[in-house]
Amino acid sequence: MNIIVCVKQVLDPEIPPAKFKIDPETKQVIPPPGVPPVISVYDERAVEAACRLKDKLKGKITVISVGSDKAADVIKHAISMGADEGFVLCDPAFENLDSFGTAYVLSKAIQKIGAYDLVLCGRQAADWGAGQVGSILAEILAIPVITLACDIEGVDTNVRVKRIVSDGYEIVEAPLPSLVTVSSEIGLPRLPAGVRLMMARKKVIPVWKAQDIGAEASQLDKGNAHTEITGLSVPTRKIECEIITGATPGEAAANLASKLANLI
Amino acid sequence: MDNYKGVLVFGEIGDGKLTPITIELLGVGRKLADDLGEELSILLVGSKAGALAQEAIACGADNVYIAEDSLLDAYNSDAYTQTAANLCKKVLPSIMLFGHTDLGCDLSPRLNGRLGGGLSMECMTLSIDSATKALIATRPVFGGNAHATMMSKSARPQMATVRAKVFAPAERADGRQGKVIPVEDKLDASALKVKVVEKIKEQVEGVKLEDAEVVVSGGRGMGSAQEFTKLRELANVLGGAVGATRVACDEGWAAATLQVGQSGKVVSPKLYIAIGLSGAMAHIAGCLGSKYIVAINKDKEANIFNVAHFGIVGDWKEILPPLTAKFKELLSK
Numbered sequence: 001m002n003i004i005v006c007v008k009q010v011l012d013p014e015i016p017p018a019k020f021k022i023d024p025e026t027k028q029v030i031p032p033p034g035v036p037p038v039i040s041v042y043d044e045r046a047v048e049a050a051c052r053l054k055d056k057l058k059g060k061i062t063v064i065s066v067g068s069d070k071a072a073d074v075i076k077h078a079i080s081m082g083a084d085e086g087f088v089l090c091d092p093a094f095e096n097l098d099s100f101g102t103a104y105v106l107s108k109a110i111q112k113i114g115a116y117d118l119v120l121c122g123r124q125a126a127d128w129g130a131g132q133v134g135s136i137l138a139e140i141l142a143i144p145v146i147t148l149a150c151d152i153e154g155v156d157t158n159v160r161v162k163r164i165v166s167d168g169y170e171i172v173e174a175p176l177p178s179l180v181t182v183s184s185e186i187g188l189p190r191l192p193a194g195v196r197l198m199m200a201r202k203k204v205i206p207v208w209k210a211q212d213i214g215a216e217a218s219q220l221d222k223g224n225a226h227t228e229i230t231g232l233s234v235p236t237r238k239i240e241c242e243i244i245t246g247a248t249p250g251e252a253a254a255n256l257a258s259k260l261a262n263l264i
Numbered sequence: 265m266d267n268y269k270g271v272l273v274f275g276e277i278g279d280g281k282l283t284p285i286t287i288e289l290l291g292v293g294r295k296l297a298d299d300l301g302e303e304l305s306i307l308l309v310g311s312k313a314g315a316l317a318q319e320a321i322a323c324g325a326d327n328v329y330i331a332e333d334s335l336l337d338a339y340n341s342d343a344y345t346q347t348a349a350n351l352c353k354k355v356l357p358s359i360m361l362f363g364h365t366d367l368g369c370d371l372s373p374r375l376n377g378r379l380g381g382g383l384s385m386e387c388m389t390l391s392i393d394s395a396t397k398a399l400i401a402t403r404p405v406f407g408g409n410a411h412a413t414m415m416s417k418s419a420r421p422q423m424a425t426v427r428a429k430v431f432a433p434a435e436r437a438d439g440r441q442g443k444v445i446p447v448e449d450k451l452d453a454s455a456l457k458v459k460v461v462e463k464i465k466e467q468v469e470g471v472k473l474e475d476a477e478v479v480v481s482g483g484r485g486m487g488s489a490q491e492f493t494k495l496r497e498l499a500n501v502l503g504g505a506v507g508a509t510r511v512a513c514d515e516g517w518a519a520a521t522l523q524v525g526q527s528g529k530v531v532s533p534k535l536y537i538a539i540g541l542s543g544a545m546a547h548i549a550g551c552l553g554s555k556y557i558v559a560i561n562k563d564k565e566a567n568i569f570n571v572a573h574f575g576i577v578g579d580w581k582e583i584l585p586p587l588t589a590k591f592k593e594l595l596s597k
């Protein structure tokens with residue numbers, strides 16, 4: 001069982017909104033000082049899903065990330081959770097790619113890695129959240145895709161996935177190799193600990209550049225981007241919150257109820 | 265790129281009718297088509313699709329493409345992608361619109377991958393750039409902390425998904441004229457790899473979250489599954505539904521289908537009561553359309569107070585029981 005997981009390194013999405021700052025000129029987010037980037041939430045759960053399959057079926061997990069040289073940290077995080085190896089895809093030509101460009105680079109890396117049974121992605125990156133790299137990647141690799149997995153129930157010649165829909169679940173099957181995008185409902189990721197953590201920290205993560213994976217310049221040309229971000233702004237909300245008080249919490253609660261009962 | 269013309273809506277059918285989001289897509293699609301001076305089309309699939317063609321025309325479609333095939337009666341990602349891709353290669357739409365629904369979220373990225381278009385998901389506004397005639401879309405990014413404007417210079421079709429209730433429904437006019445065009449291509453069944461084996465409906469107690477006039481939501485601050493059930497009491501008194509943050513769902517205190525937020529349900533009740541949740545943008549994105557937001561949180565700096573109309577700073581354990589009791593008293597009168 002060979003599983004490839006695509007993970008992205010992102011600005012910590014849990015920073016309080018007050019600390020969230022952008023540069024409208026460059027259309028980039030300014031990371032608050034001292035807050036390290038993290039593995040994108042759904043991608044961490046994709047790693048968890050891969051680890052659960054490996055616990056059951058044995059096999060190998062390879063993790064790849066298109067990003068800066070710092071992306072080695074998210075690969076190491078995945079290795080500390082149970083992945084076997086990983087590669088960072090870093091090249092000036094890979095900066096600020098759109099979804100097609102990213103999927104193209106991932107596809108070239110996957111072709112270089114070779115045989116695989118499953119590719120796992122997150123449902124959506126926690127930063128720009130385009131929600132499409134997994135599906136585009138599957139189209140490039142010409143393999144089936146199942147989105148929004150909340151459980152990967154079994155793998156033999158088919159992968160059997162429980163996927164989340166708005167009023168419940170669906171069980172969907174596809175032949176291997178397939179790509180599955182993972183949603184948070186799969187459950188909490190394991191906490192890396194002990195020897196694995198130490199070992200992962202020491203690991204040297206290879207970096208692949210465009211030429212290492214045979215990525216063609218024409219496919220990475222920003223002039224041919226499928227989508228372009230032409231503006232970025234922070235929405236402003238001006239709501240004056242009326243704080244309801246009382247001599248005791250109970251009285252405040254009663255005052256609130258009286259106020260609301262008149263409004264609904 | 266210049267031979268791509270018009271707007272194509274991917275229509276959804278539910279209970280034998282065009283779904284509300286489909287009628288909203290026809291509404292905004294009509295406007296975009298008029299701004300371009302081009303036609304509005306819709307694709308309807310499944311063995312009952314033909315029966316809805318006139319309805320789609322009344323709602324503004326100039327052309328209705330009908331793919332009547334029983335293989336398309338229920339959503340199958342392979343079958344739908346193939347049908348939509350074949351049609352797009354023929355009619356070359358400049359713009360293609362989807363609901364940000366189970367179907368749209370699965371189909372549009374895949375179709376985009378196949379056609380090489382430019383897709384923006386969860387769009388809040390859509391307009392036509394007067395200079396270039398390109399689609400301008402805005403969408404939330406960074407969990408709703410920022411809004412990005414997206415354009416596709418040359419990739420076609422330009423695709424977008426939009427959530428329910430973002431745009432007004434199309435105005436209906438029964439006398440409208442339009443063409444009904446059957447889709448001749450038969451599905452290549454050998455290319456259908458993905459199979460839906462089973463569907464399981466999650467039963468929820470009481471009112472449906474999306475339809476509720478009152479939603480009582482809880483987060484990590486509720487502390488345990490048992491404490492979380494106390495929200496149900498208040499919801500019942502108010503005839504409302506219970507919602508949850510992702511953390512509460514992750515902890516297993518609430519069913520995944522109750523998650524409110526960017527990656528959960530979007531609700532717009534009259535009253536949204538947020539208890540023991542911090543108000544992360546990704547959560548707020550799911551309830552900003554509420555008429556009144558009420559926050560109960562012990563941290564007065566919590567972001568929820570920046571979007572709430574009313575609030576109490578304090579421990580919910582001391583507030584929720586008397587709040588529920590007082591509502592009971594007031595509403596029994």
Ligand SMILES: Cc1cc2nc3c(=O)[nH]c(=O)nc-3n(C[C@H](O)[C@H](O)[C@H](O)COP(=O)(O)OP(=O)(O)OC[C@H]3O[C@@H](n4cnc5c(N)ncnc54)[C@H](O)[C@@H]3O)c2cc1C
Binds near residue numbers: 129482485541
């Ligand atoms: C891409 C992405 C998508 C996401 N999608 C969603 C989504 O759809 N929905 C969603 O909800 N989240 C989503 N999140 C997660 C979101 O960013 C937050 O992590 C989450 O909403 C926080 O949940 P919370 O408010 O319950 O927990 P916390 O942020 O930990 O807040 C708990 C709050 O409870 C208060 N509290 C604690 N004890 C008490 C008490 N006794 N009385 C009163 N108050 C108390 C605390 O002061 C605190 O403010 C998403 C994140 C990402 C990155």
Ligand SMILES: Nc1ncnc2c1ncn2[C@@H]1O[C@H](COP(=O)(O)O)[C@@H](O)[C@H]1O
Binds near residue numbers: 046065067126128131
């Ligand atoms: N730079 C990247 N490196 C590795 N994987 C990525 C990258 N960008 C996106 N992905 C994968 O594609 C998924 C969807 O991303 P997106 O379409 O950008 O929301 C993510 O959850 C990742 O699994």
